[in-house]
Amino acid sequence: MSTDTTPPPVRESHARTWEGTGWGFAAKLVLMAAVNALGIYVAWSAWTVDQWGVLVGSLALVVVADVVYFSRRRLAGKYIYPGLVFLLVFQVFTMAYTVYVATTNYGTGHNSTQEQAVDALLIQNERPVEDAPTYPLTIVRSGEDVGFAVVDESGQVLVGTAAEPMEAAAGATTDGDRVTGVPGYDVVDLGTLLADPALQEEVLALRVPASQDADDGSYRTREGTRATVYSSSLDWDPDAQTMTDSTTGTVYSADGETGQFVAADGSTLTVGWRVGVGLENFTTAFTNPNYAGPFWKITAWTFAFAFLTVASSFLLGLAIALLFDDKRLRGRRVMRTLFILPYAFPAFLSALLWQGMLNANPDYGIVNSLFFFGARIEWLTDPWLAKLAILGVNLWLTFPYFFLVCTGAMQSLPNELEEAARIDGASRWRHFRAIQLPLLLISTTPLLIASFAFNFNNFVIVYMLTGGGPRFTDTSAPLGHTDILITMIYQISGVQGGSADYGLASALSIIVFLVVGAVSAFAFRRTRKLEEVL
Amino acid sequence: MTATTDSPVVTPDASRRGARRRRWWLEVGWKYPLAAVVVFYAAFPLAYVLSASLSPSGTLTGSTQLFREISAQNFSALGDTRFWQWAGNSLVIALSVVVGAVLMGAAAAYAFSRFRFTGRRVSLTSLLVVQMFPQMLAFIAIFLLLLTLGEVVPALGLNSKLALICVYLGGALGSNTFLMYGFFNTVPRELDEAAKIDGATHAQTYWTIILRLVTPILATVALLTFVATFGDFILARVVLTSEQNWTLAVGMYGWVSDQLNANWGLFAAGAVIAALPILALFLFLQKYIVGGLTSGSVKG
Numbered sequence: 001m002s003t004d005t006t007p008p009p010v011r012e013s014h015a016r017t018w019e020g021t022g023w024g025f026a027a028k029l030v031l032m033a034a035v036n037a038l039g040i041y042v043a044w045s046a047w048t049v050d051q052w053g054v055l056v057g058s059l060a061l062v063v064v065a066d067v068v069y070f071s072r073r074r075l076a077g078k079y080i081y082p083g084l085v086f087l088l089v090f091q092v093f094t095m096a097y098t099v100y101v102a103t104t105n106y107g108t109g110h111n112s113t114q115e116q117a118v119d120a121l122l123i124q125n126e127r128p129v130e131d132a133p134t135y136p137l138t139i140v141r142s143g144e145d146v147g148f149a150v151v152d153e154s155g156q157v158l159v160g161t162a163a164e165p166m167e168a169a170a171g172a173t174t175d176g177d178r179v180t181g182v183p184g185y186d187v188v189d190l191g192t193l194l195a196d197p198a199l200q201e202e203v204l205a206l207r208v209p210a211s212q213d214a215d216d217g218s219y220r221t222r223e224g225t226r227a228t229v230y231s232s233s234l235d236w237d238p239d240a241q242t243m244t245d246s247t248t249g250t251v252y253s254a255d256g257e258t259g260q261f262v263a264a265d266g267s268t269l270t271v272g273w274r275v276g277v278g279l280e281n282f283t284t285a286f287t288n289p290n291y292a293g294p295f296w297k298i299t300a301w302t303f304a305f306a307f308l309t310v311a312s313s314f315l316l317g318l319a320i321a322l323l324f325d326d327k328r329l330r331g332r333r334v335m336r337t338l339f340i341l342p343y344a345f346p347a348f349l350s351a352l353l354w355q356g357m358l359n360a361n362p363d364y365g366i367v368n369s370l371f372f373f374g375a376r377i378e379w380l381t382d383p384w385l386a387k388l389a390i391l392g393v394n395l396w397l398t399f400p401y402f403f404l405v406c407t408g409a410m411q412s413l414p415n416e417l418e419e420a421a422r423i424d425g426a427s428r429w430r431h432f433r434a435i436q437l438p439l440l441l442i443s444t445t446p447l448l449i450a451s452f453a454f455n456f457n458n459f460v461i462v463y464m465l466t467g468g469g470p471r472f473t474d475t476s477a478p479l480g481h482t483d484i485l486i487t488m489i490y491q492i493s494g495v496q497g498g499s500a501d502y503g504l505a506s507a508l509s510i511i512v513f514l515v516v517g518a519v520s521a522f523a524f525r526r527t528r529k530l531e532e533v534l
Numbered sequence: 535m536t537a538t539t540d541s542p543v544v545t546p547d548a549s550r551r552g553a554r555r556r557r558w559w560l561e562v563g564w565k566y567p568l569a570a571v572v573v574f575y576a577a578f579p580l581a582y583v584l585s586a587s588l589s590p591s592g593t594l595t596g597s598t599q600l601f602r603e604i605s606a607q608n609f610s611a612l613g614d615t616r617f618w619q620w621a622g623n624s625l626v627i628a629l630s631v632v633v634g635a636v637l638m639g640a641a642a643a644y645a646f647s648r649f650r651f652t653g654r655r656v657s658l659t660s661l662l663v664v665q666m667f668p669q670m671l672a673f674i675a676i677f678l679l680l681l682t683l684g685e686v687v688p689a690l691g692l693n694s695k696l697a698l699i700c701v702y703l704g705g706a707l708g709s710n711t712f713l714m715y716g717f718f719n720t721v722p723r724e725l726d727e728a729a730k731i732d733g734a735t736h737a738q739t740y741w742t743i744i745l746r747l748v749t750p751i752l753a754t755v756a757l758l759t760f761v762a763t764f765g766d767f768i769l770a771r772v773v774l775t776s777e778q779n780w781t782l783a784v785g786m787y788g789w790v791s792d793q794l795n796a797n798w799g800l801f802a803a804g805a806v807i808a809a810l811p812i813l814a815l816f817l818f819l820q821k822y823i824v825g826g827l828t829s830g831s832v833k834g
Binding site for chain 1: 565580641677787791817
């Protein structure tokens with residue numbers, strides 16, 4: 001990726017050849033060997049679990065690493081590559097993947113491919129076959145695999161695991177009605193099973209196919225001592241792409257548009273699969289009555305929150321910086337140290353602390369009892385007061401940052417400007433307005449824009465202070481008056497359990513990115529103009 | 535505070551001294567009470583949490599008298615919780631990310647600042663764009679990516695601290711390169727050239743000359759990265775699923791959100807312990823932070 005125009009180094013790098021005490025070369029060889037080994041290990045394991053994307057990705061990264069580090073040129077590449085790998089995998093790829101997910105219906109009920117959905121449906125709808133006999137069961141193990149061994153009606157011993165259907169086992173021993181030994185398997189006695197909860201779960205989830213034919217059903221157990229044959233109430237017809245419920249006779253046919261099995265009466269089966277839905281997720285946010293109303297309110301509040309936070313904390317920080325940047329004041333260093341305490345306190349702790357100080361129960365809360373004479377002010381449960389609380393707490397958290405920044409910027413302004421202004425007879429205010437502020441803005445505007453972008457996605461303060469509450473009453477979505485877009489995305493994504501809609505959440509992520517990007521780009525343009533004017 | 539101004543001329547004239555004093559009050563003196571107000575505003579919540587951590591009654595809601603009772607009960611009670619384990623996790627994760635992010639960011643900034651290669655401008659611009667997409671927004675894709683990676687290499691799957699570290703390192707280049715790039719540009723190139731003439735290789739120049747000169751920005755980036763990683767909630771919450779792997783942010787959120795009043799004493803004690811090292815670092819390094827933020831930020 002690089003063709004350097006810098007002249008080649010006068011001496012060979014220590015990392016190229018072994019000369020004298022050149023440990024650089026040895027270190028490089030060891031590192032590159034480790035990188036190659038790691039890459040090939042990842043590629044190999046990806047091969048064994050059929051993850052082709054990971055396989056190709058890891059091989060490509062290793063090859064590029066070898067080219068970059070063993071080539072004589074590509075100096076810049078040598079310095080950029082390590083960071084670039086992480087950037088590509090964990091940021092650029094995830095951005096691209098977000099775009100992909102946003103165009104699918106990925107989420108609860110639409111987790112995988114159609115094939116896997118069919119399997120899941122068949123398993124979920126398994127019922128004990130009517131009048132099916134129960135067999136005395138013995139749990140057996142073969143290495144990591146757990147299996148079942150039963151004695152059937154004719155006294156024959158059958159053994160199987162999840163991967164291998166039941167088969168007659170030659171040379172098995174029984175004590176009459178229960179298997180005591182099978183060649184090639186270890187018998188797990190009941191005591192061991194009862195003592196091992198993980199094994200119990202495995203046994204309860206285990207289905208051993210009765211034969212190669214899926215229609216014959218499978219052996220399952222409910223308590224580990226008896227097995228029954230289960231068979232699915234659904235029949236899958238791969239040619240017609242239909243599922244037939246054998247108990248009711250309803251026919252569900254696969255709908256490639258929505259990724260679900262749909263019956264004639266419109267009812268659907270619980271498990272669907274992932275299909276592309278185009279831009280549907282992007283419109284859902286605006287049209288679905290559950291989201292549309294809250295979405296606009298939340299968007300407006302997100303802008304207001306980010307703007308007001310930046311404006312208020314910049315103004316306060318600037319004012320304090322101006323007032324206390326006075327050479328006649330003593331103890332300025334001590335003051336500065338005390339002023340920036342909130343900034344140095346981790347933000348998540350501050351938000352949680354303020355949550356306690358403001359308190360959801362207005363009878364408690366130090367702020368009410370100390371500063372408002374015990375008045376019942378519902379800081380966190382009234383929609384407007386909750387917004388005010390968030391802005392107030394964020395002002396407390398952020399003003400020290402701008403105080404620091406403005407102090408630093410002012411100290412780097414040349415003193416002569418002030419003298420010149422004074423000689424020309426400018427008032428202090430005029431001096432500030434016409435000289436100090438414009439110069440300050442040049443160096444602080446990038447930080448103001450960055451701060452806006454940061455606060456636009458300031459998850460911690462909202463989530464930890466109010467949790468987005470108080471809740472909206474006109475929607476069933478788990479959203480509230482103080483939610484900003486990022487907390488809204490988090491709530492509806494369902495990564496914390498509950499019903500998940502990865503598609504919709506990803507679509508919203510992209511919208512947020514576009515908004516922040518546009519605002520930043522616009523603001524940076526304006527700054528550059530400002531700079532040219534001066 | 536005595537009322538002397540910068541000219542230490544002793545004049546017995548009482549009226550002139552009074553006028554001078556009035557002027558001092560008008561221009562300088564009133565700032566001291568104001569400073570007291572600002573300090574109170576900034577420090578009150580912190581004094582309050584310190585007081586709550588020392589109060590044996592353990593509620594943050596009842597008492598309005600600070601430091602009325604003092605006991606170390608809450609601090610010793612932390613030993614019965616997973617607090618120290620979470621603190622250990624937070625430290626391990628944050629320190630690993632700091633080391634990785636500083637090394638990778640500095641190397642990239644050096645390359646952008648010193649080498650002229652094809653695609654340099656494009657790469658810089660793309661970095662600027664990528665940086666605007668915070669990883670936090672991609673948490674769903676990260677969650678799904680780790681699900682897949684976990685199938686291949688379990689150590690990089692969900693609920694792995696290593697995976698979380700890698701995720702954070704993914705954001706290292708975007709957020710830090712510009713801050714460092716600006717600073718690297720302020721180091722005179724003549725130094726590199728002199729070193730080259732003396733026969734130094736590019737690696738020697740980088741490790742022994744440049745890195746020593748940019749220590750202030752390294753310290754700034756290290757501190758900011760540490761604080762950001764230490765305080766991250768959303769990615770840690772999504773990636774680390776089992777309680778023994780949680781970080782402080784995830785764990786302590788649980789204390790406060792689950793049982794509102796029951797764990798405030800513990801929370802306060804934990805907050806004091808978690809915040810003190812960072813507070814100390816910040817106050818110790820504040821002049822580097824100011825310098826780093828303003829000189830490193832790319833203007834325009």
